[in-house]
Amino acid sequence: xxxxxxxxxxxxxxxxxxxxxxxxxxxxxxxxxxxxxxxxxxxxxxxxxxxxxxxxxxxxxxxxxxxxxxxxxxxxxxxxxxxxxxxxxxxxxxxxxxxxxxxxxxxxxxxxxxxxx
Amino acid sequence: xxxxxxxxxxxxxxxxxxxxxxxxxxxxxxxxxxxxxxxxxxxxxxxxxxxxxxxxxxxxxxxxxxxxxxxxxxxxxxxxxxxxxxxxxxxxxxxxxxxxxxxxxxxxxxx
Numbered sequence: 512x513x514x515x516x517x518x519x520x521x522x523x524x525x526x527x528x529x530x531x532x533x534x535x536x537x538x539x540x541x542x543x544x545x546x547x548x549x550x551x552x553x554x555x556x557x558x559x560x561x562x563x564x565x566x567x568x569x570x571x572x573x574x575x576x577x578x579x580x581x582x583x584x585x586x587x588x589x590x591x592x593x594x595x596x597x598x599x600x601x602x603x604x605x606x607x608x609x610x611x612x613x614x615x616x617x618x619x620x621x622x623x624x625x626x627x628x
Numbered sequence: 629x630x631x632x633x634x635x636x637x638x639x640x641x642x643x644x645x646x647x648x649x650x651x652x653x654x655x656x657x658x659x660x661x662x663x664x665x666x667x668x669x670x671x672x673x674x675x676x677x678x679x680x681x682x683x684x685x686x687x688x689x690x691x692x693x694x695x696x697x698x699x700x701x702x703x704x705x706x707x708x709x710x711x712x713x714x715x716x717x718x719x720x721x722x723x724x725x726x727x728x729x730x731x732x733x734x735x736x737x738x739x
Contacts, residue, residue, distance in 0.1 A: 543725050545725075545726060545727075553731075553732075554630070554715065554729050554730065554731045554732050555670070555715065555717075555729045556729075557726055557727075557728070557729075560725055560726050604669050604670075608725065615658065615660075615675050615677070616660065616672050616675055617660065617672070617717070617727060618672065619662075619669040619670050619671070619672075620669055621668065621669045622668070622669045624667075
């Protein structure tokens with residue numbers, strides 16, 4: 512199956528700083544990438560959908576100025592958490608689809624655990 | 629709207645069978661099933677498309693009843709490795725791109 516990587520796998524930062532998380536599709540071109548946030552023992556909550564070369568579409572209640580998403584190429588999307596606060600601590604997971612190749616499946620990255628002190 | 633999974637949790641002994649259901653109040657184009665182990669990303673199991681199909685892989689199979697807007701995941705002769713949280717993700721229309729995930733079903737397999 513297709514492989515999606517995320518970097519870093521975990522990060523600890525101080526309140527008020529910004530953190531960037533990278534999501535890469537390693538062996539396919541991802542026309543669409545998704546960013547999820549997951550709190551302990553809860554479901555995957557979609558934050559935004561990003562298509563290569565266009566602005567991300569954010570879900571209701573997600574602050575686009577706080578969670579900056581860039582999908583500059585068909586293999587890379589980044590999520591930047593700006594001015595992070597302790598309530599932003601969570602498990603952030605990206606996924607990717609290649610609809611042009613007929614990939615109906617979403618392939619998930621390994622996730623990034625963010626802890627804001 | 630988030631699909632509803634049932635049961636929320638189930639505990640089995642190795643070798644027993646389990647069924648996990650996923651119901652939606654909206655018409656669905658596809659249902660995706662994933663398994664997530666603690667601290668890891670979800671792993672894709674299978675996708676079922678509109679058309680009432682059933683799929684299987686070894687001892688894990690699933691069905692999709694589009695009239696009832698419901699999918700069921702069947703785990704037969706469960707193994708210890710089946711433990712984890714199972715999520716269904718639903719797609720309302722073809723090309724919708726995004727999936728809406730259920731709240732998850734925690735499956736624990738004991739020896």
